[in-house]
Amino acid sequence: MIALIPSWRSLAGAAAGCTLLFVMIGIAPAAQADEPYARSRDYDLQNIRTHLWFDVDQRAIHGEVAETVAALHDNVSELKLDSVALNIQSVTVDGRAAKFTVTPNNLIVTLDRPAASGEKHEVLIRYDGKPKKGLYFVLPDSNYPNQPKEIWTQGEAEDTRYYIPLYDYPNDRTTSEMLLTVPAAWTTISNGQLIEVKTEPDGQKTWDWKQTQPLSTYLISVVAGEFTERDDSWHGIPLRYVVPRGEESRISPTFFETKDMLDLFTNKLGEPYPWSQYAQTALDDFVAEGMENTSATSITTHSLVNPALAPEDRDGADDVNSHELAHQWFGDLVTCKDWGNLWLNEGFADFFQRVWSEHRFGRDEYDFDFWRDQNQWVRQPRLFPVPIVSRDFDDSTEYQDNVYDKAGWVLRMLREKLGDDAFYAALHRYLEVNKGQNVVTADLQKAVEQATSVNVDKFFEQWVYGAGAPKFDVSYIYDPDAHQVKLTVKQTQKVEGRVGLFDVPVDIEIATSKARQTHTIEVSQASQMFTFAADDAPLMVAFDKGDKILKSLEFKRDATLLAYQLKNGATTPDRAEAAVALGPIKDDPRAVSALGDAARHDGFWGIRVEALLALGRIGGPDAEEQVLAAVRDPEPWVRSVAVSELGNFKDDDSLPSKLSKIAESDPAYTVRAAALGALASVHAPDAFAMLAAAAKSESPDNILRDAALRGLGRLGDIRAVPVLMDWAAPGKPIESRQAAIGAVASLDKSNAVITKTLVSYLSEPYFDIRLSAIFALGARGDTDAIPPLENMLKNGELTVAIGPYIELALRLLKSQPVVAR
Numbered sequence: 001m002i003a004l005i006p007s008w009r010s011l012a013g014a015a016a017g018c019t020l021l022f023v024m025i026g027i028a029p030a031a032q033a034d035e036p037y038a039r040s041r042d043y044d045l046q047n048i049r050t051h052l053w054f055d056v057d058q059r060a061i062h063g064e065v066a067e068t069v070a071a072l073h074d075n076v077s078e079l080k081l082d083s084v085a086l087n088i089q090s091v092t093v094d095g096r097a098a099k100f101t102v103t104p105n106n107l108i109v110t111l112d113r114p115a116a117s118g119e120k121h122e123v124l125i126r127y128d129g130k131p132k133k134g135l136y137f138v139l140p141d142s143n144y145p146n147q148p149k150e151i152w153t154q155g156e157a158e159d160t161r162y163y164i165p166l167y168d169y170p171n172d173r174t175t176s177e178m179l180l181t182v183p184a185a186w187t188t189i190s191n192g193q194l195i196e197v198k199t200e201p202d203g204q205k206t207w208d209w210k211q212t213q214p215l216s217t218y219l220i221s222v223v224a225g226e227f228t229e230r231d232d233s234w235h236g237i238p239l240r241y242v243v244p245r246g247e248e249s250r251i252s253p254t255f256f257e258t259k260d261m262l263d264l265f266t267n268k269l270g271e272p273y274p275w276s277q278y279a280q281t282a283l284d285d286f287v288a289e290g291m292e293n294t295s296a297t298s299i300t301t302h303s304l305v306n307p308a309l310a311p312e313d314r315d316g317a318d319d320v321n322s323h324e325l326a327h328q329w330f331g332d333l334v335t336c337k338d339w340g341n342l343w344l345n346e347g348f349a350d351f352f353q354r355v356w357s358e359h360r361f362g363r364d365e366y367d368f369d370f371w372r373d374q375n376q377w378v379r380q381p382r383l384f385p386v387p388i389v390s391r392d393f394d395d396s397t398e399y400q401d402n403v404y405d406k407a408g409w410v411l412r413m414l415r416e417k418l419g420d421d422a423f424y425a426a427l428h429r430y431l432e433v434n435k436g437q438n439v440v441t442a443d444l445q446k447a448v449e450q451a452t453s454v455n456v457d458k459f460f461e462q463w464v465y466g467a468g469a470p471k472f473d474v475s476y477i478y479d480p481d482a483h484q485v486k487l488t489v490k491q492t493q494k495v496e497g498r499v500g501l502f503d504v505p506v507d508i509e510i511a512t513s514k515a516r517q518t519h520t521i522e523v524s525q526a527s528q529m530f531t532f533a534a535d536d537a538p539l540m541v542a543f544d545k546g547d548k549i550l551k552s553l554e555f556k557r558d559a560t561l562l563a564y565q566l567k568n569g570a571t572t573p574d575r576a577e578a579a580v581a582l583g584p585i586k587d588d589p590r591a592v593s594a595l596g597d598a599a600r601h602d603g604f605w606g607i608r609v610e611a612l613l614a615l616g617r618i619g620g621p622d623a624e625e626q627v628l629a630a631v632r633d634p635e636p637w638v639r640s641v642a643v644s645e646l647g648n649f650k651d652d653d654s655l656p657s658k659l660s661k662i663a664e665s666d667p668a669y670t671v672r673a674a675a676l677g678a679l680a681s682v683h684a685p686d687a688f689a690m691l692a693a694a695a696k697s698e699s700p701d702n703i704l705r706d707a708a709l710r711g712l713g714r715l716g717d718i719r720a721v722p723v724l725m726d727w728a729a730p731g732k733p734i735e736s737r738q739a740a741i742g743a744v745a746s747l748d749k750s751n752a753v754i755t756k757t758l759v760s761y762l763s764e765p766y767f768d769i770r771l772s773a774i775f776a777l778g779a780r781g782d783t784d785a786i787p788p789l790e791n792m793l794k795n796g797e798l799t800v801a802i803g804p805y806i807e808l809a810l811r812l813l814k815s816q817p818v819v820a821r
């Protein structure tokens with residue numbers, strides 16, 4: 001799955017100049033898993049046939065589930081099922097009433113007589129309940145009367161048991177049938193194949209979905225409600241694109257790449273798409289960004305692409321779509337046996353996002369994406385001492401970026417080590433041998449060796465079972481008499497626990513006025529020196545050319561060398577690394593001019609962006625001139641960064657009028673939105689009036705209004721409070737509310753009415769709004785928010801992603817209150 005992160009970035013940025021908040025959003029709440037080791041099993045769940053119908057107004061379900069089970073050893077006298085807060089009405093075994101007990105977490109069914117190994121039984125359970133987790137109702141109310149009715153589920157990690165009593169841990173697989181009785185006008189989606197839609201005597205319809213290849217139960221999905229479906233097919237496999245009614249125009253710009261992605265992944269893996277359909281369904285108020293339910297992915301409606309904004313959106317919904325599609329093989333066809341091996345799901349999904357962007361945009365994009373992932377990963381020191389295979393579940397959210405970013409990186413390095421042909425042959429072998437099964441890391445290791453005859457034990461030992469990554473400290477001297485470059489390489493990471501010294505090949509590229517050469521060195525010790533022949537003093541010394549090793553790097557070079565590398569580096573990471581290294585070099589015209597040149601002329605958009613960010617950090621009139629020149633960039637995703645960075649140049653009186661003009665007339669909405677933000681950042685004299693006017697404007701997805709609302713928060717002018725309170729109120733569009741809630745939290749901090757209003761949003765039914773209110777209260781620093789947040793935790797705010805955020809907001813309020821009453 002992908003946790004809800006990207007859509008929160010802008011919100012958190014607006015909520016405060018509070019860096020701790022960025023720490024908060026850097027943590028991806030995902031699988032909340034309680035059992036670090038897979039269970040020992042008494043029985044095998046072989047088939048599950050669930051029939052659900054709904055009391056929508058009561059947010060209640062009625063269920064009947066038939067489960068075929070087989071004893072896995074002799075003397076099995078009871079069947080222990082996972083079941084939470086469900087009201088069990090009756091249980092029969094093989095048609096006869098059975099004794100059962102209900103505990104807070106289990107339904108225990110007693111067998112008439114102990115079963116022998118292999119003995120099969122048919123268990124039928126009737127139940128009802130109002131699930132607090134696992135299954136969610138999104139319904140219209142007086143504030144949002146046009147909200148389509150939606151019922152959907154989110155099973156990962158261990159939440160299917162909140163709406164079906166069953167064996168619910170990934171170390172088992174079962175075939176599954178899902179019958180859903182719903183109003184005649186509704187649409188449903190579930191796993192597998194749609195067998196039939198039958199009209200009931202009362203006019204409702206029952207949809208019958210059948211999944212004939214076994215799945216693990218966290219991948220069961222139910223979607224039902226007022227949706228619109230567009231059908232397509234790919235090599236005879238039905239494709240379904242499903243969105244809430246009214247969102248039809250977003251189907252094409254969101255899902256237009258699905259068939260190409262299917263072609264790419266099947267070609268790379270040599271393993272056919274495994275399932276009998278592929279549905280992609282967008283859900284309102286969904287608790288994750290995406291979830292890879294078998295043959296039936298769910299994504300949040302925040303990821304849908306508005307056709308009016310599609311030309312400004314470089315990669316649309318590519319990330320979530322490619323991630324969840326890759327999971328159909330890695331996660332669904334081959335499933336981790338326990339949550340400690342979750343990287344076998346998420347690392348591959350992350351890696352194949354990048355493989356998709358390589359296919360669509362080229363190798364530059366692939367390398368650049370990984371370079372950015374690396375930077376994000378190294379900025380989180382708590383991840384460093386923990387391996388990606390970890391069973392430390394004290395705070396299961398804590399290490400998500402190891403399981404995603406670092407794990408994806410490990411696969412990048414494995415690809416590099418083996419070469420493309422061997423790497424994909426190894427993945428093919430892994431899937432072929434393990435399909436339909438649950439796996440641990442050793443299964444991957446073994447498949448790689450079998451397919452390639454390359455021993456990868458050491459590679460796995462240092463990168464998968466070991467923790468951290470090399471922290472390189474590099475320096476060199478040039479000896480003009482000997483014509484030699486002497487390179488000193490130190491590994492400065494603290495060697496303790498699971499962190500060791502790394503043994504890795506590193507490419508060094510040295511350019512002189514006469515030649516350019518790449519040397520591969522083997523780094524394995526704490527400190528080593530390498531000597532290279534060089535006919536002249538180097539113009540460039542690039543360490544780890546192409547960024548092939550996950551690492552952090554300290555390597556001081558003067559502006560001339562970095563400028564050369566920025567202009568001439570062979571790969572995007574080489575040039576991006578130089579741009580970042582030039583950023584802290586102030587008062588050196590060479591840095592500014594090299595960055596300005598790159599910002600205008602580099603052929604790759606990402607380098608232009610990195611150069612602009614570095615110029616923004618440098619500041620001053622010369623840097624500003626360079627950024628202004630880049631405001632004409634043809635690509636809106638670069639132009640908007642240039643305009644945002646102008647917000648760093650507060651001393652130029654002529655800047656506000658330039659920004660106003662951009663805010664009014666740039667052809668791209670995203671760039672106009674960035675200009676509104678920059679007007680607030682430079683505290684332009686008429687910024688309040690401009691932003692207040694823009695808050696009244698209409699634009700696709702309210703992009704200009706929301707930028708103006710965020711800007712009003714940043715401006716720090718309390719005249720904005722009434723406008724923001726108005727847009728934060730129930731009934732206004734959800735995304736505008738999120739912007740206004742974050743913005744108003746940073747204003748008039750002793751105003752108890754604002755805090756009270758934000759607290760009132762904690763009890764709204766909308767997940768998005770509750771989460772925004774939690775962020776806002778954490779950043780606001782008013783200790784009045786502590787009791788209601790504590791109550792929320794105590795009353796079991798169980799929704800998959802919220803708990804950890806409440807805890808972090810509380811930690812923030814207790815450690816640095818701004819207003820204490």
Ligand SMILES: [Zn+2]
Nearest residue numbers: 001002346349
């Ligand atoms: Zn995922």
